[in-house]
Amino acid sequence: MKKTSKAIEDYLEAFYILYNNKEPLESARVSRLLNVSRPAVNKATHELMRLGFINKTPYSEIEFTPSGKRIAKKVYHRHTTLKKYLLSLGVSEKNADRDCCLIEHVLSEETFKKIENLVKEK
CATH class of the missing domain: 1.10.60 (Diphtheria Toxin Repressor; domain 2)
Known part of the structure; x- marks a missing residue:
């Protein structure tokens, strides 16, 4: 398993809470959940994609990769x-x-x- 930072784990957990509640995995929802700005969520989303934990195409919902979901x-x-x-x-x-x-x-x-x-x- 890749070593992850606290911040990365917090974002993954926030996305998982939404996933677990059957809510759309959207940046705006994560922003509200973590009480952070949408630009901060967008930056973290790009980092999660770079690390291979999530997938997202423009105008689409975020999806976990198998390793991202496991973490x-x-x-x-x-x-x-x-x-x-x-x-x-x-x-x-x-x-x-x-x-x-x-x-x-x-x-x-x-x-x-x-x-x-x-x-x-x-």
Whole structure:
């Protein structure tokens, strides 16, 4: 798997959230979801295309490549698992969401697996 930056993972996750909700994968929707400008989303979209994570032709919807979808799904899974764990500790929804956004990218695979197992047991 290609090493990806936090920003790239955040964009992939945002596209995956839209995909998972059966919403069109459009820059305007990602802009609202991440609270960033449309030019920032367009720049990130070009970078995701360059890295081979998404495909897009002019005036068409964005589509995941197999590797892009795999990474997006993994980041989304880490986020949702960590959020469930933090909520189970009594952390507020707002703080759990913010905190898991910060730690999902830096947590070791070993630590994540332990947390994932705890969440599954509950």
